[in-house]
Amino acid sequence: MADLKTGTGFGLKNIRKRPYRSLCLVLAATISSYALFTGLSLKASLDNGIERMQERMGADLMVVPEESEADARNVLLTGEPEFFYMDREIVETAGKIEGVELVTEQFYFTSLSSDCCSTRVQLIAYDPDSDFVITPWIDEKITDEVSKGGIVIGSEVTPLSDGNVKFYGTEYPVAGKLGATATGLDQSVFMTRETMHFILEDASAKGYQFLNPEDDSGLVSTVLIRVSGDADITFIEKELYRNSSGIRIIETDKLIDDVKTKLGSVQNVIKLTLLVLLIISFVTMILFFSVIFHERKKEFAVLRILGASGSRICRFSLAEGIIIGSGGGLVGLVFGILTVFPFNKYIEYSLELPYLMPEIRLIVLFGALGVLVTTAFGSLSSFLATLSLTRAETYYTMRAGE
């Protein structure tokens, strides 16, 4: 009897004695909690991704070879390794244009997914003297050896067990690691031009000829430009096009706007799906509780006969709703965690959008919100389903239940 003293005890007994019926209700609650947790986590990860991307893009303009705009976007957005080259002269040209505050260059090539290399990644050589894109985001400085053959790795690049990375048969020490950027830079590896020479020589020795290692000084893959605050960006672009041929200029703001537009569509789909699932789940719970409580009319009438007031009966049903709502909410949360965390990378690749998990406290908040909302759904739907039964005269309820 001890366990019946509370509404919870009576509710638990009712739930246990009708396992299939209870399972259906728990399932509806599970769906709403799962949808809420995964939906909110997904949306927050996308918001966080675009915010971080915007913050870490660094340059206002990105100059690339005319025919390689798409490849350059791939490197930035998806981390798909690419290589393309243009004349280095553009660096000098850009530096002379009025309104250009900073100019730096990068040289792209790739590693291989074979025994010679740790993994297939984008290799980017940068100039530490002029760089304003990579250096500010070195999150974890391991050694000061960047200039002496050390390598800086993106947040998603995993070094070998000895802490080095291997490219074309030679191991290089990791000098630093970048913080997550939610861009292709997370899967890239950065080095000085000097280190690049060693790797290119090794690659050439193994038969992988990106370009003549002796003849690379006149080539770059991209020139990154930061424009001073009051400068006219259109004027700078016009000057660049006027003075150089075979180039394409990517405005990073426009690149981000494009991503935001795509992101907006994805987020609308997420929002709509979330809303629909929540409505379906809530309506299902109300319908289930109504049907089940109507089947239990006689039970409610008996409770009235035994001296339970309308509000006491509501409390009994509320307890059942809370148990089912919170139970289903927790199950949904577990499934949500099992989706969001292990499939994090898969989601990122599928969406092809900047995707970065938010801080853990926000994830905990989404989990709590999911369970809370589902518990509220459970209690509210059980309460609504009981209300009509407690208002009806017991005699009729008893007769209807027989």
Place this chain on the structure above:
Amino acid sequence: MSLLKTEALVKEYKRRGKTFRAVDLTDLQIEPGEFVMIEGESGSGKTTLLNLLTGLTEPTSGKVYIDGISLSDMSDREISEVRNRKVKYIPQGDSLLTNLTIRENILFPYVISGHKPPSEERLKAVASSLGIEELLDEYPAELSGGEMRRATIARAFIDSPELIIADEPTGSLDSLNTSRVMSIFRQIADNGTAVIVVTHQKETLGFASRVLKMELGKLSPV
């Protein structure tokens, strides 16, 4: 002051647009320790009357007083308390909670009120008097109709209410158990609890201290 008193009690229903008077009583008074039996044909208004007396149905007009207080002046919570403590109602048919054991069913009114349940000895004594002592840990689905009926009666007998109202309590019982239950009602009445029993079994009328007949919603002495 009477334990139960009615005052011009009327209950009307509408059937196919026509008003039908199910109960139309002049005053009825029940004193402590009285054992009143009500007989009457099906549809004469007996069950409706019992529902009115227990506050489960609201009268169209008139009043029901318990210990001098009108049910219509009480809140739902107060009427519920009356049903939980003072007036025990044994409805027609099976009224056990199917998810609870017989023991839990008998003691469930205490779960509702939050009052201390009676001792195990008291529970076993009541169960034993009704021949269901061995069934206390069974669920209703495992019991026969007669056993369920006796368990329902045990739930009303377990404490000492001021009034027990029973609607055909022995309907599904054999003659031995009918006699056993009626003897217990008699004993309870002798101990000061008022008892109102609706019955179709004329052979049980001898247990009552007063017999009333119900016809077309009206009560008359037999």
